[in-house]
Amino acid sequence: MLTLYSFGPAANSLKPLLALYEKGLEFTPRFVDPKRFEHHEDWFKQINPRGQVPALDHDGHIITESTVICEYLEDAFPEAPALRPADPVAIAEMRVWTKWVDEYFCWCVSTIGWERMIGPSARQLSDAEFEDKVARIPVAEQRTKWRNARAGFPREVIDEEMRKIRLSIARLEARLAESPWLAGDDYTLADICNFAIANGMQFGFPEVVNAEATPHLLGWIDRINARPAAQAMFARSKSEMPAREPATV
């Protein structure tokens, strides 16, 4: 039996969610509510001591880290439709892209998301309430990020992250101008993992992602959104998830 703990179809949580739909695997979605800090509650820290979603429970085995979960689904369900190429060179190309989104692209977008969404909500809490929430976060770097978001990230940090976002988007656009999918001719985890971060940037970062500057990136975002798996994922999540703002990395 498969249970996916996630914030729903955005950011890192989207990766295994979309992979599960693409592979047609039956699973129980368990939406964890970041607004209520559910991922820092004791019951969830018993599942993932790092207090981070997504986390997959497969017959009692807990798999963490969004990209690792995606590759796990390839390894554990080889009979389901493949999201990893068969050719070793193509697999390596896919992994360079999934590694890049995890180590570079997701972080710059995340900081801006935190500045825009986590900062204001953290400032609505009293100092005592805030400290109470922070004390439950198991990872030191996450505690620091909450404090920085509440204080507001320094101008130079925001500028540097925006530079990285522009560079990342230019890299994606250049690649998608020469190839239908990031790792070549096939739709793979490279696309799913980068879509998890890029989807919605046409609204959140319209000065960077738009029809004039990034036509190939937009076309790719549209193609993935039009896939039956993506449509089913968004429809089911909307009907089953509590109404709230989009999740952040």
Next chain:
Amino acid sequence: MLTLYSFGPAANSLKPLLALYEKGLEFTPRFVDPKRFEHHEDWFKQINPRGQVPALDHDGHIITESTVICEYLEDAFPEAPALRPADPVAIAEMRVWTKWVDEYFCWCVSTIGWERMIGPSARQLSDAEFEDKVARIPVAEQRTKWRNARAGFPREVIDEEMRKIRLSIARLEARLAESPWLAGDDYTLADICNFAIANGMQFGFPEVVNAEATPHLLGWIDRINARPAAQAMFARSKSEMPAREPATV
């Protein structure tokens, strides 16, 4: 035919080097000399436009990123001794460790290495010589890192990286106190990729890695160094590499 471009058996370059020896694969080692900035020369940037080692040439296909190369060797040479478990849960556990070293452990150790080794050598260059070298570095973040190393990293950066090193070493020690190898009962890429960073820390960071504080980590380092593959790698590298200081991440 396999050719591995690397800085030799240390840091990220050690990962695919040791994997090649463990798998018993014939390959041509091509040592790239960081002291002469060979990785930023045009001939090498034609191989890897990012100007980074290691890079593997397999029959004309270039594979980059140390951890991706290691997994590529598993995919491309399934008949050679395996360094990746067969069980999907164990593979995921291995990947959590290889991801962690790439995203966390290697960076804090790298900064201290740059502070100790790259900084002094960069300060021996004139401003003009230094700018000439930096202009050839293709990745913006690497140019910044060279400038920071030459200026000397700020005290608070060094302190924060040392905090992360202590935390990383404590994590490795705790795991190795309960398990012979990082991903469980088998020696895997999790061990090779973390050994690449941890090996030598008993000399470079004796206040953190020592017999009293980290007996299990030291035992694991010794066990890997004693393996025939590691002994062959270090012996051959010593005889074929130009004599120089150890490479840095």
